[in-house]
Amino acid sequence: MTASVKVEKLQGQVFHWPDELSAWGQTEAARLRLPLTSLVGQRLDYTPFQGPSPRWAQNIWKDPHKISFSSIAQAAAALRSLGAFWNQVPGNLFRRAALIQERLPRVPQKPRPFPHTLPTASMGAWTLLDESTLWASPVCSSPFPGGRPLLLENKVDPPSSAYAKLQESLLLLGRHPKPDDDCLDAGSAPGGWSWVLLQLGANVVSVDRAEMDPRLISHPRLRHRLQDAFSLLPSNFEKLDWLFCDVICYPAKLWDWIQLWLDSGKVKHYVVTLKMQGEPDWESIDNFAAVPGSRLVHLFHNKHELTWML
Ligand SMILES: C[S@@+](CC[C@H](N)C(=O)[O-])C[C@H]1O[C@@H](n2cnc3c(N)ncnc32)[C@H](O)[C@@H]1O
The missing domain is CATH 3.40.50.150 (Vaccinia Virus protein VP39)
Structure with a gap:
C-alpha cells in the first residue's frame, strides 16, 4: 500500500437506521446521551461514544475506521486488510463505490431455507463519503449483510408474511x-x-x-x-x-x-x-x-x- 492511504481507527459507533425510522433511533440516542453526526443523510449517524446502543438501529458499526485513499485499488486493499466480507451501504458516488466493492471478496447473497446456521465470519460494512474517503467497520452488530437476513421467501405456504x-x-x-x-x-x-x-x-x-x-x-x-x-x-x-x-x-x-x-x-x-x-x-x-x-x-x-x- 502506498503512503497516500491512511487508515484511522475511530472511537465510538456508527448507527445504520432502518428506512423511515431514523427519527426514533435519533431520539433514543439522545435519551442515551449519545451525540450524533450525520455520515450519510438519515441513513448513517456517528457517535464518538461507546456504551449503550439504540435498539432502533438496523445495524451498528462497532469498530469504525476512516480510510483516506487516492485510488480504487488502494481503497479495496485497505478494506481487505481490515476484514474478509464487506457490505456496502449506499453513500455517495455510487459508480466509484461499486468499483471498490467489485474488488472485494463476494458477499454470500443467496437466500437459504430456514432453519440454517449463521456464518461465523464477521460481516463488515462500509460506505463511500467522497472520492477519497470511506468509512468502514469490520465488526458489526448484525451477522447479516447490512442487517438484512438471507432467508428464502415462501409466498405460498405460510398464512401470513409474519x-x-x-x-x-x-x-x-x-x-x-x-x-x-x-x-x-x-x-x-x-x-x-x-x-x-x-x-x-x-x-x-x-x-x-x-x-x-x-x-x-x-x-x-x-x-x-x-x-x-x-x-x-x-x-x-x-x-x-x-x-x-x-x-x-x-x-x-x-x-x-x-x-x-x-x-x-x-x-x-x-x-x-x-x-x-x-x-x-x-x-x-x-x-x-x-x-x-x-x-x-x-x-x-x-x-x-x-x-x-x-
Ligand atoms: C400482527 S397480527 C399477528 C400475526 C401472526 N403472528 C401471524 O404470524 O400470522 C396481530 C394479532 O393480534 C390479535 N389480537 C389483538 N388483540 C388481541 C387479544 N387481546 N387477544 C388475542 N389476540 C389479539 C389480532 O386479532 C391479530 O390476529
Whole structure:
C-alpha cells in the first residue's frame, strides 16, 4: 500500500437506521446521551461514544475506521486488510463505490431455507463519503449483510408474511423449538408464526380473537383458542418451552402480562413483539431491555416494532 492511504481507527459507533425510522433511533440516542453526526443523510449517524446502543438501529458499526485513499485499488486493499466480507451501504458516488466493492471478496447473497446456521465470519460494512474517503467497520452488530437476513421467501405456504419475522428472530437467537417442544403462540392469527413452529415439529397452543387460516386449523399438533390472549395465565399451563407473542396491544399491557410469565418461571424461551402506536413507549422498552439475559432489537422484518427475545 502506498503512503497516500491512511487508515484511522475511530472511537465510538456508527448507527445504520432502518428506512423511515431514523427519527426514533435519533431520539433514543439522545435519551442515551449519545451525540450524533450525520455520515450519510438519515441513513448513517456517528457517535464518538461507546456504551449503550439504540435498539432502533438496523445495524451498528462497532469498530469504525476512516480510510483516506487516492485510488480504487488502494481503497479495496485497505478494506481487505481490515476484514474478509464487506457490505456496502449506499453513500455517495455510487459508480466509484461499486468499483471498490467489485474488488472485494463476494458477499454470500443467496437466500437459504430456514432453519440454517449463521456464518461465523464477521460481516463488515462500509460506505463511500467522497472520492477519497470511506468509512468502514469490520465488526458489526448484525451477522447479516447490512442487517438484512438471507432467508428464502415462501409466498405460498405460510398464512401470513409474519413468518419471516419469526424466522429472523430465531436465527438471531441461535436456537429454535425442537420437535415436541410446547409453544404458546399469542396473537397467532392468521398463523404465520404457528406455521413456522409446526414446520419445526413443535406442539402449538395458538390464541387469538380471530380464527386461524383453514389450512392450519386441523393440524394434529395445533390447538386454537378463540379468546383474549391476556386471559391465559401461567396457572393454565404446567410448563412451556416457548412463549411467542405478536398481539397488537400497548407495550405497557404486554409488559404486565409478560411479567406474570417471568415470575412464574414456567417458560424457558420467549420471542415477543413490542408494537408502537404513535411514539415509542420508552418506559416499556426500558422494562423489557432490563430483563437479565434478554435481547431487544429492531429486526429487518420489524416495522414500527421491536422484538424482545430470551
Ligand atoms: C400482527 S397480527 C399477528 C400475526 C401472526 N403472528 C401471524 O404470524 O400470522 C396481530 C394479532 O393480534 C390479535 N389480537 C389483538 N388483540 C388481541 C387479544 N387481546 N387477544 C388475542 N389476540 C389479539 C389480532 O386479532 C391479530 O390476529
